Amino acid sequence: MQGIAGQRPLLIWVVHLSVAALVLLWTIPTFGLLVSSFRDGDQLSVSGWWTALTATERNIIFRAPAPAEQVQDGGQWVIAGNVFEGQTEGEVTAFGFSSKAPAAFAPGQAAEMRRGQVLEVSRSGDFRIASPEEMAGKRGARIFYTSIDPPRFTLENYRNVLFSEGIGRSFINTLTVTIPATIIPILIAAFAAYALAWMQFPGRALLLAVIVGLLVVPLQMSLIPLLRLYTDIGIGKSYIGIWLAHTGFGLPLAIYLLRNYIKGLPKEIIESAKVDGASDFEIFIKIVLPLSFPALASFAIFQFLWTWNDLLVATVFLGNNEDQLVMTGRLRELLGSRGGNWEILTASAFVSIAVPLLVFFSLQRYLVRGLLAGSVK
Secondary structure, eight states, X not given: OTTEETTEEHHHHHHHHHHHHHHHHHHHHHHHHHHHHTBOHHHHHHSOGGGTTSOEEEEEEEXXXXXXXXXXXXXXXXXEEETTTTSXXXXXXEEESBTTBTTOBOTTOEEEOGGGOXXXXXXXXXXXXXXXXXXXXXXXXXXXXXXXXXXOXXXXXXXXXXXXXXXXXXXXXXXXXXXXXXXXXXXXXXXXHHHHHHOOOTTHHHHHHHHHHHTTSOHHHHHHHHHHHHHHHTOTTSHHHHHHHHHHHHHHHHHHHHHHHHHTSOHHHHHHHHHTTOOHHHHIIIIIHHHTHHHHHHHHHHHHHHHHTOOHHHHHHTOSOTTTOOHHHXXXXXXXXXXXXXXXXXXXXXXXXXXXXXXXXXXXXXXXXXXXXXXXX
């Protein structure tokens, strides 16, 4: 048969391969972020996450102790120590005393410096500067060396993020914003959707048309007028203000989606309940709400993710003060102030996506049922 590969149509294989490619496309960066968040900061700054299990080569500059710490040893003045002092240990593969030739000598070789001074560096990092005359000056000599470091993983990044960088406080702030901003619009939208689907009242069609029209209103148009209104009534820059803002921005889509789902419920069930004397409130609570759980869960996932990842609305209605700064704002500040400290940024980023991933995977079966509801009649 044409178009058949084995027992399966060619289209099925194309779909499967496309899905596998999309999964890899989304999973690989997330896996890389997870690996980077556990790596040592020095290694992360010089190599990618895919080299995490291999040794890392680094070129480092070490400042030897000042001449004031020299001692006499066998008729020579000596300054000794270890170039890994205060750092994680590695293996020295080359060294030098000039930036023009930072790897000119192998470990164990004697490098002749000025005024008869001799520098020796071993593979373990031990160094010795010997001079026939007493060394002078206020600063120690610079030692350039190339180090091979074994792979290192640490929990220190997460310890710094959760207890030192203010992420913990921002995590609580984000939950304070996200949970009410997810529950409130769903509650309102569910009642409104039932009313628009099954209750008869004047202007119902016009009200539904207005709600559909609100779907196309850009969010940015309403930020400043809403903020002025909040300021006038005394709830500007507060959690109440941002809860109401997210509720207002999410309600049109929530009502539209839930109304279509509830409208598709079997008419016989609703009418039988009315014949038995049930009120609209009883029908909604005891029949419609349990049957609509997949749709409610689907919208809850989207609303939670939108609110959790929001920066614009939080910046406008909460500001950037320390007590109200959300996770996205904190990450933005870390990116601006920390610059190249990728171990802090990667750990912070993974902390910020942990909760959305948990919510998504715990409710994803309801998301699929909610999305497929009504697709097959």
